[in-house]
Amino acid sequence: MAVPALVGISLVLFTVLALAPGDPFEELATNPNVPAEVRQNLRVQFGLDDPVPVRYVRWLTSMVRGDWGFSFVSRVSVDALILQRLPTTLFVLGSAQLLGLLIALPVGIFSAVRPYSLFDQVATTLAFIGFSLPTFFTGLLFILLFSIYLDWLPFIYRSDIDASGLRWMWESLKQGLMPIAVLGLFQGASLTRFTRSAVLDVIRLDYVTTARAKGLSEGATIVKHVVRNALIPVVTLVALQVPAVFTGAVITEQIFRVPGIGSLLIGAILSNDTPVVMAITFVFSCLVVLFNLIADVIYGWLDPRISYR
Amino acid sequence: MAAEGTASEAVGGGVRLARARESDSLWHEAWRRFRRHRLAMVGATVLAVMIAAVVTGPLVYRVAINEIDFKAKLEAPSRVHPFGTDDLGQDLLARILYGGRISLTVGLTAMLIAISIGTALGALAGYLGGMVDHVLMRITDLFLSLPQLPLLLLIVYLFRDTLRKTLGPEAGVFVLIVAVIGGLRWMPVARLVRAQFLSLREKEFVEAARGLGATPLRQVLGHILPNATGPVIVAGSLDVAAAIIAESSLSFLGLGFPPDIPTWGRILFDAKDTLDFAPHWALLPGTAIFLTVLSINYIGDGLRDALDPRRVLGR
Numbered sequence: 136m137a138v139p140a141l142v143g144i145s146l147v148l149f150t151v152l153a154l155a156p157g158d159p160f161e162e163l164a165t166n167p168n169v170p171a172e173v174r175q176n177l178r179v180q181f182g183l184d185d186p187v188p189v190r191y192v193r194w195l196t197s198m199v200r201g202d203w204g205f206s207f208v209s210r211v212s213v214d215a216l217i218l219q220r221l222p223t224t225l226f227v228l229g230s231a232q233l234l235g236l237l238i239a240l241p242v243g244i245f246s247a248v249r250p251y252s253l254f255d256q257v258a259t260t261l262a263f264i265g266f267s268l269p270t271f272f273t274g275l276l277f278i279l280l281f282s283i284y285l286d287w288l289p290f291i292y293r294s295d296i297d298a299s300g301l302r303w304m305w306e307s308l309k310q311g312l313m314p315i316a317v318l319g320l321f322q323g324a325s326l327t328r329f330t331r332s333a334v335l336d337v338i339r340l341d342y343v344t345t346a347r348a349k350g351l352s353e354g355a356t357i358v359k360h361v362v363r364n365a366l367i368p369v370v371t372l373v374a375l376q377v378p379a380v381f382t383g384a385v386i387t388e389q390i391f392r393v394p395g396i397g398s399l400l401i402g403a404i405l406s407n408d409t410p411v412v413m414a415i416t417f418v419f420s421c422l423v424v425l426f427n428l429i430a431d432v433i434y435g436w437l438d439p440r441i442s443y444r
Numbered sequence: 445m446a447a448e449g450t451a452s453e454a455v456g457g458g459v460r461l462a463r464a465r466e467s468d469s470l471w472h473e474a475w476r477r478f479r480r481h482r483l484a485m486v487g488a489t490v491l492a493v494m495i496a497a498v499v500t501g502p503l504v505y506r507v508a509i510n511e512i513d514f515k516a517k518l519e520a521p522s523r524v525h526p527f528g529t530d531d532l533g534q535d536l537l538a539r540i541l542y543g544g545r546i547s548l549t550v551g552l553t554a555m556l557i558a559i560s561i562g563t564a565l566g567a568l569a570g571y572l573g574g575m576v577d578h579v580l581m582r583i584t585d586l587f588l589s590l591p592q593l594p595l596l597l598l599i600v601y602l603f604r605d606t607l608r609k610t611l612g613p614e615a616g617v618f619v620l621i622v623a624v625i626g627g628l629r630w631m632p633v634a635r636l637v638r639a640q641f642l643s644l645r646e647k648e649f650v651e652a653a654r655g656l657g658a659t660p661l662r663q664v665l666g667h668i669l670p671n672a673t674g675p676v677i678v679a680g681s682l683d684v685a686a687a688i689i690a691e692s693s694l695s696f697l698g699l700g701f702p703p704d705i706p707t708w709g710r711i712l713f714d715a716k717d718t719l720d721f722a723p724h725w726a727l728l729p730g731t732a733i734f735l736t737v738l739s740i741n742y743i744g745d746g747l748r749d750a751l752d753p754r755r756v757l758g759r
Contacts, residue, residue, distance in 0.1 A: 143586040151599055263745075267738040269689045271696045271709075272730040275716060279727075283720050375588070382593035386693055390716070400594060401697055404601045416598055419591035427589065 140427075144420040145195055152413060153187045198417060204410040208403070213414045217396055221418070224395030227314050228384050232373070234319030235326050242323075243330025244365075247338060248357060258327065265324025270383045274317045274390035281313060314387045321383055322376070329372050333365040367437050374430030377423050477750040484746020487739035494736060498544035507538040509706060521724055530714065530725055539706040540729055546707045547688050548736070550622055554687035557626025559680045562633025563669075569634070570641025571664055581638070588631045593693065599624050600699050617701050625690045633679050640672035674751035681744040685737045692733050708733045 197203070203213035242262075246255040281287050337343065338361050346356045381397070388397035396415050403411035478484060512534060530536060569580040600620060607616035644650060645668060653667050692709030694700035696716075701707045703714065708729040715725035 140586065140589055143582075144590060147586070147590065148595075148598075151595070151602065263741065264738065267685070267741050268734055269692060269737065271693060271712060272734060275712065275719060275726050275730060279719055279723055283723075378589065378591045381591050382693070385593050385597075386696065389697055400597065401699075404597055404699065412598055412601075416591065416594045419594050420589070423589050423591055 140424050141421065142195075144424070145198065145417065146191075148413060148416055148420070149191050149194060152409070153190070194413075198414075203414045206403070206408055206411050208406045208408045208411075213410050216399065216411060217414060217418060220394060220396045220399050223393060224384060224388070224397060227311060227318065227387070227393060227395060228380060230311065230315045231318035231383075232322060232380065234315060235322030236373070238319070238323035239326030239330050240369075243327045244334050244357065244362060246327070246331045247334035247365075250335060255331075259331070262324045262327040262331075265320055266328070268321070270317055270321050271386050271390060273321065274313070274387055277313045277317055278390070310391075314391045314393055317387050317390075318380070318383045322380065325376070326369070326372070330365070330369055333368045334361060337361050337365045363437065367434065370430055370433050370437060374426045377426040378419075381419050381422070474750040478746045481742075481746035481749050483742045484749075487742030487746070490735060491739040491743065494544065494732070494739070495548065498541050498548060501541035502538065502545075505538060505541065507535045509538045509542045510534060510704065530711075530722075536711070536725065536728060539711060540708065540732055543705075543707045543711060543729065544732060544736075546618075546701065546705065547691060547709070547733070550618070550625070550691045550707075551684040551688040551736075551740075553622045554626040554629065554690075555680050555683040557622065558629040558683050558687075559633055559676060560630075561627065562630035562679075563637050563676060565630070566634035566637025567641055567664055567669065570638040571645055571660070571668070573642075577638070580634070584631045584634050587628070590628070592628055592690075596624055596628060596690065596694065597697065597699055600694060604699075613702060614705060617705070621691055621694065621700060625687045629683055629686060629690075633676060633683075636675045636679055637672055640675065641668055644668045644671055677751060678744055678748045681740060681747055685740040685744070688733065688737060688740075 203217075205212050206216055209216070242258050246252075246258045249255055338357075343356060343361055346360045347353070351360075384395065385397035385400060387393065388395045389401055392398065396418065400412065400415045402408075403415065530539070565580055565584070569577040603620055604617065607620045610616065611619060645663075650663060650667050653663050658666070691700060691707065692712070695707050695709030696713045698713055701710050703710065711729040712726055712733075715722065715729070719726055
């Protein structure tokens with residue numbers, strides 16, 4: 136299932152690129168120091184004048200082999216560039232997703248156990264506001280509040296902190312706090328709503344009444360019987376939201392200047408650095424497919440009725 | 445209820461009158477339920493006020509959006525400039541009103557595109573079934589697993605200059621952004637419509653229509669589609685909010701509308717570097733986006749309660 140998806144995604148990406156006007160060597164063309172035949176040689180060397188299917192197959196095979204070419208701008212190989220940035224992005228994304236789940240699960244479950252209580256109403260309203268606030272605005276609000284008015288947190292993310300040991304950890308935590316919080320709160324808001332409705336769907340079922348009737352404590356009923364079943368759709372949603380999380384990541388990385396692959400992407404787009412743009416979009420797609428796969432595995436573990444043959 | 449309404453139409457023209465009254469009361473009923481959703485009503489009011497403001501505002505508040513005045517740069521809100529000014533001394537109220545027109549139009553148009561594509565593909569897949577269904581749903585899955593923003597950025601960047609040359613700066617960027625946002629958001633609608641079609645096409649009233657010799661087109665347009673509109677309207681309302689956010693995100697990253705067209709996201713992008721001494725510049729457009737999106741989301745929530753009878757029964 137994962138391989139056809141990746142091939143499909145690569146086809147879409149390549150089609151977009153092949154249809155696009157513009158020439159990666161446009162800058163060379165306007166540069167009077169580069170003679171026309173050098174440009175022509177470069178075109179032949181990179182195979183830019185070959186027919187589209189040939190270019191696609193060549194691009195895909197080199198993509199699979201891990202040979203992603205060189206950045207037009209920095210002359211560094213693309214995979215080195217991405218590998219250098221990827222850990223930061225995954226750290227911020229992972230922590231944000233974790234924070235979102237840590238908020239969403241308890242709040243969503245508690246809201247659903249006591250629907251229409253004061254707690255539920257406050258929580259649902261906050262969740263609604265939370266996912267209506269676009270991340271770029273929350274990010275600016277956080278900077279305004281915590282960096283400018285309160286002066287607690289730095290608003291520029293640095294990868295070269297000149298400190299070591301505990302101090303280094305403290306500094307990196309402090310600078311990661313705002314991007315993680317912005318993304319995590321946004322994720323948490325939509326997950327809370329979803330957890331709540333998933334638990335509400337399950338809690339009314341007969342088997343829950345049975346569990347209560349046989350004398351199980353309320354806590355055990357909720358945790359062992361309700362939550363396990365309610366989590367199944369939540370897991371799917373977490374995986375399906377991975378593309379949306381990347382969207383948030385690109386924006387937060389841009390606001391807080393986090394040196395991750397999101398900001399690398401924007402930089403590459405602005406400087407017409409096609410190999411980098413293509414590779415990053417491809418990496419994002421691979422991650423999406425990977426998370427869908429993980430979700431399927433967890434799904435099978437949560438719900439033994441599903442089997443993979 | 446809706447099913448019976450259309451079924452009676454299939455039986456003959458004699459009961460048309462009854463159908464008209466019944467479908468009338470159906471929408472009436474939905475409106476009654478929508479009104480009961482207090483926050484949805486608040487959202488509808490706020491949105492109505494904002495639409496009225498951006499439509500009539502520039503006619504009443506006649507200040508140019510691009511009048512540069514360096515003496516009045518980065519001013520906080522005052523009597524001359526109710527929303528303050530930006531780094532070139534341009535009036536922010538005028539710019540936000542103008543930007544609202546674009547942001548809202550982008551949201552609505554992109555939603556219409558997404559719904560049209562989604563409904564068409566979903567109807568095809570659901571009605572025809574079999575191989576067509578299988579292929580269309582695989583395509584839908586493929587589109588769902590595309591990373592939206594990176595792809596959006598890629599397409600906008602690659603095609604922006606060409607479209608700008610052929611259609612002019614404003615129209616070119618508008619067409620491009622609307623098409624791309626709409627073209628990447630149809631998948632949930634397609635799935636919804638397909639699911640509705642799969643169950644509706646087996647219902648008795650559709651069978652009756654088929655038995656009476658209704659062409660496939662008439663079955664789809666006259667009988668199945670009207671009964672599948674509820675979820676589409678709900679999804680559509682939420683798509684408007686999502687499209688507004690997508691457009692603002694693009695502009696916020698500097699890859700949306702050019703600087704001389706002040707959409708809300710673009711104003712935020714320009715304002716983000718002077719947050720420390722001109723916070724109003726970022727806060728006002730940001731609040732405008734937030735209020736619009738929040739209102740639309742609440743309206744969507746109200747519409748869901750109003751149009752989906754099962755949810756109301758469930759409570």
